[in-house]
Amino acid sequence: MAQLEEITQILSFYSKGDISSLIQVLQDIQETNGYLSEESILEVSNYYKIPSSRVYGIATYYNQFRFKPKAKFHFEICNGTGCYLENSELIGQYIETKISEYAKGRDLSKLVSIEKVPCMGTCAFSPVLLLNDELHIHLTKHKIDEIFENLDLKVQDE
Amino acid sequence: MNKAPIKYKKFLVENVLFSQNHEFDNITINTLDRILDKKAEVPIVFACVSTNSIAGGIEGTIRFIEEYIQKNNSRLQLKIKGSLGWLDIEPLVYVQLPGKNRIVFKNANEENIQIILDSILNSVVPTEFTLGQFKLGDNEHWENVPFMDELDFFNAQKRIVYKNIGLINPECIDEYIATGGYVSLAKAVSRYTPEELCRFVEKSELRGRGGGGYSTGKKWLSTFNEISNQKFVICNADESDPGAFMDRMLIENDPHKLLEGIAIAAYAVGATKAYIYIRNKYKLSIERLEKAIDHAHEYGLLGHNILDSGFNLDIQIRKGAGAYVCGEESALIKSLEGKRAMPQSKPPYPSKHGLHGKPTLINNAETLANIPVIIEKGTDWFKDLGVAEARGTKTFSAVGSCQNLGAFEVELGTKLKDIVYHLLGGIKNDKQFKAIHLGGPSGGIVSKENLDTPIEYSSLREIGTDIGSGGMVILDENKCVIDFIKYYANFLQNESCGKCIPCREGSRKIYDIFYHITRKPMSVSKTITLERFKGVIELEGLAQVMKDTSLCGLGQTAAMPVLSSLRWFRDEYEEHIFDRYCKAGECKDLRTFIIDVEKCTGCTICAKKCPEGAIIGTQRNPYFIVENKCNGCGICYQVCKFGAISLK
Numbered sequence: 001m002a003q004l005e006e007i008t009q010i011l012s013f014y015s016k017g018d019i020s021s022l023i024q025v026l027q028d029i030q031e032t033n034g035y036l037s038e039e040s041i042l043e044v045s046n047y048y049k050i051p052s053s054r055v056y057g058i059a060t061y062y063n064q065f066r067f068k069p070k071a072k073f074h075f076e077i078c079n080g081t082g083c084y085l086e087n088s089e090l091i092g093q094y095i096e097t098k099i100s101e102y103a104k105g106r107d108l109s110k111l112v113s114i115e116k117v118p119c120m121g122t123c124a125f126s127p128v129l130l131l132n133d134e135l136h137i138h139l140t141k142h143k144i145d146e147i148f149e150n151l152d153l154k155v156q157d158e
Numbered sequence: 159m160n161k162a163p164i165k166y167k168k169f170l171v172e173n174v175l176f177s178q179n180h181e182f183d184n185i186t187i188n189t190l191d192r193i194l195d196k197k198a199e200v201p202i203v204f205a206c207v208s209t210n211s212i213a214g215g216i217e218g219t220i221r222f223i224e225e226y227i228q229k230n231n232s233r234l235q236l237k238i239k240g241s242l243g244w245l246d247i248e249p250l251v252y253v254q255l256p257g258k259n260r261i262v263f264k265n266a267n268e269e270n271i272q273i274i275l276d277s278i279l280n281s282v283v284p285t286e287f288t289l290g291q292f293k294l295g296d297n298e299h300w301e302n303v304p305f306m307d308e309l310d311f312f313n314a315q316k317r318i319v320y321k322n323i324g325l326i327n328p329e330c331i332d333e334y335i336a337t338g339g340y341v342s343l344a345k346a347v348s349r350y351t352p353e354e355l356c357r358f359v360e361k362s363e364l365r366g367r368g369g370g371g372y373s374t375g376k377k378w379l380s381t382f383n384e385i386s387n388q389k390f391v392i393c394n395a396d397e398s399d400p401g402a403f404m405d406r407m408l409i410e411n412d413p414h415k416l417l418e419g420i421a422i423a424a425y426a427v428g429a430t431k432a433y434i435y436i437r438n439k440y441k442l443s444i445e446r447l448e449k450a451i452d453h454a455h456e457y458g459l460l461g462h463n464i465l466d467s468g469f470n471l472d473i474q475i476r477k478g479a480g481a482y483v484c485g486e487e488s489a490l491i492k493s494l495e496g497k498r499a500m501p502q503s504k505p506p507y508p509s510k511h512g513l514h515g516k517p518t519l520i521n522n523a524e525t526l527a528n529i530p531v532i533i534e535k536g537t538d539w540f541k542d543l544g545v546a547e548a549r550g551t552k553t554f555s556a557v558g559s560c561q562n563l564g565a566f567e568v569e570l571g572t573k574l575k576d577i578v579y580h581l582l583g584g585i586k587n588d589k590q591f592k593a594i595h596l597g598g599p600s601g602g603i604v605s606k607e608n609l610d611t612p613i614e615y616s617s618l619r620e621i622g623t624d625i626g627s628g629g630m631v632i633l634d635e636n637k638c639v640i641d642f643i644k645y646y647a648n649f650l651q652n653e654s655c656g657k658c659i660p661c662r663e664g665s666r667k668i669y670d671i672f673y674h675i676t677r678k679p680m681s682v683s684k685t686i687t688l689e690r691f692k693g694v695i696e697l698e699g700l701a702q703v704m705k706d707t708s709l710c711g712l713g714q715t716a717a718m719p720v721l722s723s724l725r726w727f728r729d730e731y732e733e734h735i736f737d738r739y740c741k742a743g744e745c746k747d748l749r750t751f752i753i754d755v756e757k758c759t760g761c762t763i764c765a766k767k768c769p770e771g772a773i774i775g776t777q778r779n780p781y782f783i784v785e786n787k788c789n790g791c792g793i794c795y796q797v798c799k800f801g802a803i804s805l806k
């Protein structure tokens with residue numbers, strides 16, 4: 001419910017008649033909640049008196065919006081040109097292998113998520129990885145091993 | 159540190175912006191020098207803060223310096239500057255001792271800063287961290303320290319748009335005005351009529367820097383000539399081209415220059431509202447722009463009755479939600495209207511029917527940042543730069559295998575060779591140059607033979623590439639061109655908006671073809687092999703159809719990387735298609751791994767992990783990979799603890 005109050009508060013900054021602020025509203029909601037929930041999209045469509053399909057259509061069009069909450073450990077691997085040339089793809093693959101090693105068949109989707117993001121603008125330090133807003137630079141397999149050693153994936157077992 | 163510095167407000171507005179001929183007396187010049195710290199009374203250390211240097215650890219450096227000042231009770235002052243554009247040596251700090259030139263230190267992270275400070279404050283130059291020194295007034299030079307403008311990275315550049323980056327504090331409006339900023343705006347609103355300004359810009363032959371290369375003056379004039387109660391100016395700073403960051407460099411390190419350009423453009427076309435459409439990922443840029451807009455309002459340079467001229471302007475920032483197609487102006491307008499960003503067929507052009515149906519001027523950030531200097535120095539001066547048909551300078555950003563990474567600005571007409579081997583310092587790790595890609599996903603890739611080509615619209619188009627927005631990628635001999643083009647093909651099929659069929663289906667088809675030529679045949683089915691060859695044969699035709707029939711620039715240029723790579727790297731395609739072999743080993747699905755019998759201990763871990771069951775052997779004896787079964791996934795390579803597995 002707390003979520004709904006926040007959404008109403010965000011919406012109160014924008015005029016009901018001006019549909020051009022829709023993307024800004026969605027950006028604000030994602031900034032506070034971390035993602036766009038079904039309720040928030042319904043709330044927005046109610047506010048502007050437009051079909052929710054239209055809001056959803058606009059939200060899915062843009063790369064920025066996500067419709068699921070981030071996992072506890074959210075890996076954002078830069079997929080810009082600079083990082084791609086420094087084998088960011090292999091790094092992503094290696095992280096996936098690491099995760100499946102830890103998972104041992106369990107479902108870890110609430111705990112770890114991987115996302116490929118467009119260029120982050122730190123091309124001089126590629127390949128880079130953003131783990132819960134903490135930047136890791138010049139990634140190697142060795143560095144990823146170290147990162148995983150510090151994650152408490154095991155405690156979260158059940 | 160972040161508050162609007164109003165100490166010099168009255169002085170700057172009255173003596174500089176409102177001065178009649180902009181020729182200053184000695185007192186004024188001395189005050190300006192003091193604002194820019196040209197003469198230091200106490201030692202000053204400047205930290206260069208930008209997105210890139212934050213990643214490199216400048217925040218730790220700043221924390222250290224603050225503690226250092228407290229601990230030693232030192233008179234040392236800490237100030238902030240922007241980034242110089244040279245990224246791989248960051249974080250940078252400058253140190254200025256009283257009476258001495260400002261000296262620049264590279265790699266000044268938390269670990270190195272103590273050594274740097276300890277030695278330089280005792281007037282000893284720590285050579286391993288020294289980059290160079292700035293010439294500042296009549297200050298004493300450091301011995302055996304090169305001047306910054308003598309370094310290869312800087313002496314090949316001609317900085318107009320980037321004039322201030324790294325030299326001023328981007329969050330301080332005083333420093334910008336002290337370098338001559340906002341004087342052009344004052345000149346424009348007091349001495350020119352809007353129409354004169356449009357003609358002036360047309361006369362300068364400035365062309366749009368966003369990729370299209372359309373005459374800026376013509377665009378301004380056609381917007382000016384429309385009659386409407388409301389007009390808009392939109393600054394396109396949505397740099398979604400992957401690996402390009404020249405506009406970010408500008409906005410982050412000199413936001414006021416962009417604001418000044420926008421204000422002049424708005425005055426010229428008669429707009430009272432302007433939008434800056436910027437990528438939402440550019441957090442620091444947005445923060446600094448917001449601050450800059452606040453400060454400009456405070457100084458009366460934005461808002462109501464700007465500099466007593468009766469001209470009003472309100473600038474708002476809109477964050478882009480991440481769509482490459484927003485680089486196309488009609489799509490950008492749709493996005494600003496809160497709709498899906500899909501391009502429209504033109505005409506009507508935005509100058510007639512733009513945002514909310516009103517006449518709208520859309521210019522790229524760099525184009526607008528060129529305006530103040532053209533007004534300051536005149537059209538003749540600007541036309542002396544560059545070559546015919548391409549006047550002025552262009553900013554580029556370089557990533558990839560070159561020695562120096564970063565954003566730089568060169569005169570149009572500079573040869574590619576000079577940029578690669580001189581400015582960017584050649585290829586790192588003593589490797590050979592292979593290819594250079596210009597213009598991002600809608601540009602093209604060219605080989606070594608073309609390095610004599612000057613950077614300028616028509617000669618680049620002749621060899622199948624384009625300036626585009628200015629992203630430059632350099633590949634060395636160990637990189638695979640096919641894999642690189644596949645990356646762009648994948649990017650474009652993701653970013654195609656889906657409105658017109660040639661682009662939606664074509665970009666998908668191109669990616670499919672690349673997908674098939676970069677993997678081994680997984681099944682023996684003959685139709686798949688047939689399809690693969692059919693695709694390859696039709697690749698050129700498909701690319702041509704997309705170019706001819708797509709609705710917007712994205713689709714029309716989507717085939718450029720493919721066509722240019724086919725033209726210059728045909729042998730590499732043939733190698734992939736006929737021999738199913740990637741010399742560089744970059745195409746992951748064409749790789750084959752081998753096990754080094756000397757190093758393999760027979761631990762069986764690779765055999766257990768192999769999804770294809772391609773690794774055989776007996777425990778405690780060296781294992782072998784069956785080449786026909788191996789799908790090149792590389793899992794064995796990743797799990798091997800003894801480094802026994804390598805690429806064939």
